[in-house]
Amino acid sequence: MKKLFLLLAIAFLFQSCFSYKKMENDPLKMEPGKKYKIERNNKNYKVTFDSLTDKSILITRKNRTKEEIPINEITSIRKRKFSIGKTVALPVTIAATVTGIFILTYDGPNINLDGFTMPN
Structure with a gap:
């Protein structure tokens, strides 16, 4: 990270x-x-x-x-x-690409349910 x-x-x-x-x-x-x-x-x-x-x-x-x-x-x-394009568009494109890659590769939180009992 x-x-x-x-x-x-x-x-x-x-x-x-x-x-x-x-x-x-x-x-x-x-x-x-x-x-x-x-x-x-x-x-x-x-x-x-x-x-x-x-x-x-x-x-x-x-x-x-x-x-x-x-x-x-x-x-x-x-x-x-x-150049307004180089000033605004380039960083926004880079940030969107990195965010998209992160979202596509993220597996979600790992929850360990061992030893957990449900209440009645």
Whole structure:
């Protein structure tokens, strides 16, 4: 039972309430201070957009290092967006599944009637 509660706690605590919505590959539409997922050389980077220069963008990576990326190397830009589905539907689905499995596998209480006499 402890493992079940641990599994539920992990499912709730490590869920992501955000998803990334694909946008046009136009750095002019990027907003400073917002979080984006940028694809470059077939690798994805979760970054915070800082500013735009003529031929590159300035970003801050998750480990707080600043980097300049040439615009022509960017293959995809996705903006971070709050996802109500991931926030509500995923935990409810997990809880319902675990509850359903528990109900299907529960045998009921074990009652020992040895030594029990019925009153007259």
